[in-house]
Amino acid sequence: MNKKLYNLPKYYDVAFSWDITFEIKLFRDLFKKYVPFKVKNILEPACGTGRFLTSFPNYGYHITGYDNSPEMIEYTQKRLADKGLRNMSTVITGDMRSTKFKTKFDAAINSINSLGYLLSDDDILSHLRNTSESLRSEGIYIVHFNCACDKFEPGESQIWIMEKDGIQVKTIWDIEKEDKQKKISYQVCKMEINDHGKNIVLEEQHILRLWIFEDLKSLIRKSGKFELAAIYDDSHKQIPLDMHICGELGNLYYILKVL
Numbered sequence: 001m002n003k004k005l006y007n008l009p010k011y012y013d014v015a016f017s018w019d020i021t022f023e024i025k026l027f028r029d030l031f032k033k034y035v036p037f038k039v040k041n042i043l044e045p046a047c048g049t050g051r052f053l054t055s056f057p058n059y060g061y062h063i064t065g066y067d068n069s070p071e072m073i074e075y076t077q078k079r080l081a082d083k084g085l086r087n088m089s090t091v092i093t094g095d096m097r098s099t100k101f102k103t104k105f106d107a108a109i110n111s112i113n114s115l116g117y118l119l120s121d122d123d124i125l126s127h128l129r130n131t132s133e134s135l136r137s138e139g140i141y142i143v144h145f146n147c148a149c150d151k152f153e154p155g156e157s158q159i160w161i162m163e164k165d166g167i168q169v170k171t172i173w174d175i176e177k178e179d180k181q182k183k184i185s186y187q188v189c190k191m192e193i194n195d196h197g198k199n200i201v202l203e204e205q206h207i208l209r210l211w212i213f214e215d216l217k218s219l220i221r222k223s224g225k226f227e228l229a230a231i232y233d234d235s236h237k238q239i240p241l242d243m244h245i246c247g248e249l250g251n252l253y254y255i256l257k258v259l
Helices: 011-015 021-032 071-080 121-133 213-223
Strands: 041-045 062-065 089-093 105-110 135-145 159-164 167-180 184-195 196-209 226-232 253-257
Touching: 011 071, 011 159, 011 167, 011 184, 021 105, 021 135, 021 226, 021 253, 041 121, 062 071, 062 213, 105 196, 121 213, 213 226
Parallel strands: 041 062, 041 105, 062 089, 105 135
Antiparallel strands: 135 253, 159 167, 167 184, 184 196, 226 253
16 A cells, blocks of 8 residues: 555544543643633644544533644544534644634643654644644644654654554554754654454654753743743653653643643
8 A cells, every 4th residue: 555644544543542531630730720711712733634623522622723734624524423523623735834713722732742743843833833823812723743862862762552343453653763962853653553354554754853851941932922831741740841842751740821
C-alpha cells in the first residue's frame, strides 16, 4: 500500500484509540483555571479522526475541528453523523498555516504534536496569529509536544498495540535523528496491522519541527498575540516556567493565553 498513514483513517483511528478521558479532564481543569469566562466553544486544528470531536460534547461543549486530509474529514463526518453529534461538533477542511475563523472560540487544543508538522518559523507564526484571531481575548490555546533532548540517543522506540472493531494495530515509532541547527526531527512510524486476518505493514518517514524551548518562547513573543501562561506534564503536574525544559521531561502541555 502506497497511501500515507494519515490518509488511512480507519487504521490511524485504531492506532490512536487510547482512552482520552484523563486528557480531557486536564483540558477542562485548565479551561477553568486560565480562562476568566466559561468555556463553551472549542477549536481543534489538525483534528484527525475526531477523537476530541466525539468526546467533548459528552461534557456539554461545542467543538469545531479542521484538517487538511480529505480522507480524515470524510471519516470524521461519518463518525459525527453516526453518533448524532452534528449539532455539537463540526469538522471542515483547513490547513494550519492559513485557517482562521470569524467565529470567536473560547479555547483551542492541539494534541500529540500535530503542530510539529509546521516546519518553518513563518508557518508557525502564521498559525499562531490566525489561531489567536479565532479566539476570544484571554482565551487559551493548549499545545502538546516534547522539546529536543539534551542528550539524544537513537534507538529507543515507542511501541504500543491497540485493538478496535476486530482490527489490531501495533505501532512502532522511532526518532532517528534530531538536528538542532536545522530544528528538524527525523522520525519513522511503522504499523503492523491485522485487519480481520489480513496482515498489512505500513512504514513511512516523518519530518517534524524540533522544538527548543527558548526558540518556542521567541516565536510566541514574535507572534504578538500570545503569552506563555503555564506548562504541565503528562501527569498533569505544573512545571515552573523558569525550569530547564527538554525532551527528557516527555510531552508537555503549553498553555498560550491570548493577549
